[in-house]
Amino acid sequence: MDIRTQKTFEALFALEDIRETLRQTLPNITNPEEEHSIKEGVNRVRKILDDIENGTGTPEVRKIADSIDIRSREENYINIQPIQAAGRLTPEARKALIAYGDGYSTCDACRKPFRLDKITNPPVAPFHEQLASFVNMDVARVVPGARRGFQAVASTLVNKGDSVLVSALAHYTEFLAVEEAGGIVREIPLDENKIVTADATAEKIEAVRQETGKLPVLVMIDHFDYQYANEHDVKSIAKIAHQYDIPLLYNGAYTVGVMPVDGKDIGADFVAGSGHKSMASPAPSGVLATTEEWAPKVFRTTQMTGDLTKRKFGVKEVEMLGCTLMGSTLLGMMASFPAVKERVKNWEEELKKSNYLIDGLLAIEGSRVVSEYPRKHTLSKVDTTGNFDVIAQNHKRRGFFLSDELSSKGIVGEFAGATRVWKLNTYGLSWEKVRYVVDTFEDIANKYKLKVNKGTSDENKLQIRNSDKKGDYSNGYK
Numbered sequence: 001m002d003i004r005t006q007k008t009f010e011a012l013f014a015l016e017d018i019r020e021t022l023r024q025t026l027p028n029i030t031n032p033e034e035e036h037s038i039k040e041g042v043n044r045v046r047k048i049l050d051d052i053e054n055g056t057g058t059p060e061v062r063k064i065a066d067s068i069d070i071r072s073r074e075e076n077y078i079n080i081q082p083i084q085a086a087g088r089l090t091p092e093a094r095k096a097l098i099a100y101g102d103g104y105s106t107c108d109a110c111r112k113p114f115r116l117d118k119i120t121n122p123p124v125a126p127f128h129e130q131l132a133s134f135v136n137m138d139v140a141r142v143v144p145g146a147r148r149g150f151q152a153v154a155s156t157l158v159n160k161g162d163s164v165l166v167s168a169l170a171h172y173t174e175f176l177a178v179e180e181a182g183g184i185v186r187e188i189p190l191d192e193n194k195i196v197t198a199d200a201t202a203e204k205i206e207a208v209r210q211e212t213g214k215l216p217v218l219v220m221i222d223h224f225d226y227q228y229a230n231e232h233d234v235k236s237i238a239k240i241a242h243q244y245d246i247p248l249l250y251n252g253a254y255t256v257g258v259m260p261v262d263g264k265d266i267g268a269d270f271v272a273g274s275g276h277k278s279m280a281s282p283a284p285s286g287v288l289a290t291t292e293e294w295a296p297k298v299f300r301t302t303q304m305t306g307d308l309t310k311r312k313f314g315v316k317e318v319e320m321l322g323c324t325l326m327g328s329t330l331l332g333m334m335a336s337f338p339a340v341k342e343r344v345k346n347w348e349e350e351l352k353k354s355n356y357l358i359d360g361l362l363a364i365e366g367s368r369v370v371s372e373y374p375r376k377h378t379l380s381k382v383d384t385t386g387n388f389d390v391i392a393q394n395h396k397r398r399g400f401f402l403s404d405e406l407s408s409k410g411i412v413g414e415f416a417g418a419t420r421v422w423k424l425n426t427y428g429l430s431w432e433k434v435r436y437v438v439d440t441f442e443d444i445a446n447k448y449k450l451k452v453n454k455g456t457s458d459e460n461k462l463q464i465r466n467s468d469k470k471g472d473y474s475n476g477y478k
């Protein structure tokens, strides 16, 4: 590990200690003890900075509050973990976390009508407008995760016993949102390519009508599912749903924030996105956007009056429980947003990297890609039963041999111990890192005498290999 990572954390922590002293002082007055403590703090930081500059020193701070490890996975490793890739924070988001970490920090300038999405300083209100236009919808709210978006919609539309159509690859949180509302999920089957089609949706709607005498009240579709990250035909599905007058919730947990999403073009009535999965935001964060038509329903305001006090809370939105992300979570999301808006334009390049990596794995004889191929997403499911799992059978570390080999080369995030079917995500990795990952997999394959068909499996790969200079790893992994 590069000691500079550890020392950078130590410097940040030491600066926080100085900050704490400044918080304790009287306005503009520091007593001698505080002056002393600041001076000591500065000296400590200076020493740490020397260590960063020279790459010297040993770890001195191991834990936060005696029990919490420093998390330096993103600094020290290449992380290919399937759900973490696009939730990595931008530096701006990390700065916002530092500055807005205190509890209700968004509320300094909260004025009438006292609702989060109306706050103008920090610019929370404009952010809400930008969020809506980002997914081309009319109105947006921030929510603690895509799942809370599903929950708000289900709670609004679903009554006891109502059917809700979801895909046979639906995320569990869609099940729970429907269950909580008292509804019943009905799954749309996949075709032979593990894709949800409009035809299958129409058939399922008819089947539900036949069986229950009622139409489903909602269709929820994941644009890219979490299991294979296959692309499903959301636009045609929305068309079918609308033919039956059923609203459509577009689940963009794996799309909003990584690729362009146009809710109106899709025909979505609701768009749910995940801040911590795909918008470089802290957890729990997300977005729920809707149309002018549905906004008054899903974002309806309270009608309740207290029987004793006669109090009413007029503008508070029931499904939002008033306010949602009241502190650094929201500010982190806002701070990443300019970068997120830009990065969705680079989706094609992300796909090239994704396919390059998959091709590299496929070049190792015995590999299969379980997701649709070529890849249309950076998340993929691969099957290495035919190569790495064969090695695992006779290895004393069993399946862990692969994670051992990878982590010794600075790669983490594949499911430890898994050598058969596992997922990875290349989102946000530089070409240099993607090439490094491919080369590492192929080196491991060579080490265990697996056959590698270098450069022959795919023209695309050949081209990329020839056109870009291969990375130089002669310094080795630090």
Ligand SMILES: *Cc1c(COP(=O)(O)O)cnc(C)c1O
Pocket (backbone or CB within 6 Å): 144, 145, 146, 147, 148, 170, 171, 173, 222, 224, 225, 226, 251, 253, 254, 273, 274, 275, 276, 277, 285, 286
């Ligand atoms: C991750 C995921 C979710 C949950 O998103 P949260 O923001 O964590 O609530 C929902 N649906 C799909 C398809 C997902 O991949």
